[in-house]
Amino acid sequence: MEHFEYVLKILPPMLEGWKVTLTLFFLTLVMSLPLGTVMGIARLSHFKPLAWFMEFYVWLFRGTPLLLQLLFIYFGLMTVGIRLERFPAAVLAFVLNYAAYIAEIIRAGIQSIDKGQYEAADVLGLTRFQTMTNIILPQVFKRVIPPIGNEVINLVKDSALIYVLAISELLRVAKTAVMRDETFVPFIIAAVFYLFMTAIVQQFFKWVEHKFDYYR
Amino acid sequence: MYMIRALDIYKNFGHLKVLKGVSLTVEKGEVVAIIGPSGSGKSTFLRCLNRLETIDKGMIEVEGEIMVQNGPDGKAVYSDENRIALIRRKMGMVFQNFNLFPHKSVLENLILAPMLVNKVPREEAEKKALELLEKVGLKKKANNYPFELSGGQQQRVAIARALAMNPDIMCFDEPTSALDPELTGEVLKVMKDLALEHMTMIVVTHEIGFAREVANRVIFMDNGIIVEEGIAKEVIDNPKNERTREFLSKVLRI
Ligand SMILES: Nc1ncnc2c1ncn2[C@@H]1O[C@H](COP(=O)(O)OP(=O)(O)O)[C@@H](O)[C@H]1O
Ligand SMILES: [Mg+2]
Numbered sequence: 001m002e003h004f005e006y007v008l009k010i011l012p013p014m015l016e017g018w019k020v021t022l023t024l025f026f027l028t029l030v031m032s033l034p035l036g037t038v039m040g041i042a043r044l045s046h047f048k049p050l051a052w053f054m055e056f057y058v059w060l061f062r063g064t065p066l067l068l069q070l071l072f073i074y075f076g077l078m079t080v081g082i083r084l085e086r087f088p089a090a091v092l093a094f095v096l097n098y099a100a101y102i103a104e105i106i107r108a109g110i111q112s113i114d115k116g117q118y119e120a121a122d123v124l125g126l127t128r129f130q131t132m133t134n135i136i137l138p139q140v141f142k143r144v145i146p147p148i149g150n151e152v153i154n155l156v157k158d159s160a161l162i163y164v165l166a167i168s169e170l171l172r173v174a175k176t177a178v179m180r181d182e183t184f185v186p187f188i189i190a191a192v193f194y195l196f197m198t199a200i201v202q203q204f205f206k207w208v209e210h211k212f213d214y215y216r
Numbered sequence: 217m218y219m220i221r222a223l224d225i226y227k228n229f230g231h232l233k234v235l236k237g238v239s240l241t242v243e244k245g246e247v248v249a250i251i252g253p254s255g256s257g258k259s260t261f262l263r264c265l266n267r268l269e270t271i272d273k274g275m276i277e278v279e280g281e282i283m284v285q286n287g288p289d290g291k292a293v294y295s296d297e298n299r300i301a302l303i304r305r306k307m308g309m310v311f312q313n314f315n316l317f318p319h320k321s322v323l324e325n326l327i328l329a330p331m332l333v334n335k336v337p338r339e340e341a342e343k344k345a346l347e348l349l350e351k352v353g354l355k356k357k358a359n360n361y362p363f364e365l366s367g368g369q370q371q372r373v374a375i376a377r378a379l380a381m382n383p384d385i386m387c388f389d390e391p392t393s394a395l396d397p398e399l400t401g402e403v404l405k406v407m408k409d410l411a412l413e414h415m416t417m418i419v420v421t422h423e424i425g426f427a428r429e430v431a432n433r434v435i436f437m438d439n440g441i442i443v444e445e446g447i448a449k450e451v452i453d454n455p456k457n458e459r460t461r462e463f464l465s466k467v468l469r470i
Pocket of ligand 1: 229232234252253254255256257258259260261
């Protein structure tokens with residue numbers, strides 16, 4: 001009974017934290033998916049400087065910890081006079097980081113499409129752009145659903161990293177309560193929240209995969 | 217009147233000389249079969265004709281339009297892209313591996329290019345597509361997806377898809393080589409019907425029986441050159457060249 005009351009008491013601030021987590025989650029997805037897709041295509045551009053730049057970009061953002069990127073974008077930019085609010089800085093770091101991962105997935109997806117598809121489109125007279133939008137990308141999207149799903153699950157968990165910017169997301173709220181009230185209950189509640197989110201993500205991706213079952 | 221004329225085509229892949237001066241003229245309504253051992257450059261030659269590969273030297277002309285010719289330095293110079301696009305539209309291509317678009321239904325495979333490239337209205341494109349599917353005996357499969365079809369059916373769809381663009385010339389690169397033996401007949405039948413309608417055809421094939429019966433002319437390629445050519449029946453029944461003889465005896469023994 002005592003526990004139950006405690007849960008009721010702690011729930012509102014935790015929900016507040018969860019809202020922050022969810023906001024970061026959705027903002028990151030909405031921006032990094034299209035950005036990463038464009039970057040993945042650019043990575044394969046025949047215009048070499050663009051392809052090289054994208055390769056460098058992906059290396060940079062996959063080759064350093066997201067935590068470092070968060071700190072760098074917030075504090076690093078501050079030292080050169082660019083002051084971002086903490087939350088927008090966090091979103092920016094996440095979008096840039098996740099776009100790099102998405103770009104790699106899209107690039108690999110594009111390269112996994114049989115060369116015969118390009119040739120068939122080519123002899124039928126489709127332009128490169130038409131080939132990309134009508135033939136290649138629709139098939140790529142089907143193939144990248146599982147790896148994108150993995151990244152989205154990672155995103156749920158990575159969202160906790162923004163605590164370093166002292167942003168009160170779900171886990172930070174829980175930790176504060178744990179320290180203050182000397183109980184583990186907030187951690188358990190946080191775990192339930194994360195499991196709930198990842199379960200939803202998993203179900204969603206299962207559903208999307210199923211949607212694409214009509215062809216092989 | 218010739219449909220396509222290729223003169224003295226040279227093509228290297230790096231240091232590998234794949235085509236070493238191949239010439240071919242195909243008349244309107246003619247069916248030409250290209251035979252020869254694996255690796256002799258048959259596919260490469262066919263692919264050069266519709267610029268899936270670019271040539272290093274030589275001239276290719278389609279219905280009087282020059283696609284590529286030698287420049288002053290003796291190296292091939294291609295015409296501008298718009299012109300090439302128009303020339304290539306006269307040619308249909310059928311691949312060994314069908315290369316149907318797996319995410320599109322059979323009907324969608326057929327109407328895609330007419331609608332996107334030729335700006336044909338959907339209704340008209342569908343009408344034409346259904347006629348073509350009827351012709352290749354697959355009207356019932358219009359709404360199926362490629363993975364639901366057998367290899368032979370897929371290849372017949374691929375032929376119909378190429379025909380949907382109203383080509384003047386149809387190129388086939390070993391259209392039955394990826395098929396189980398019992399499925400080659402249905403594809404060859406469709407091709408034979410096309411030949412009877414006087415479609416101009418260039419067919420790379422190992423089906424010697426088909427070449428003998430359907431082709432007007434046979435080209436025997438070996439090692440990047442045309443070793444022997446002539447009236448199909450004559451070349452196949454009485455090859456003059458030693459290498460042709462050897463090749464045919466090997467193929468026909470199986
Ligand atoms: N894209 C390519 N790059 C390098 N070598 C190639 C390529 N395509 C074909 N070749 C080589 O060119 C030669 C002729 O190939 P191909 O035209 O496919 O012969 P065929 O169709 O008569 O079997 C072969 O030695 C093959 O390995
Ligand atoms: Mg070949």
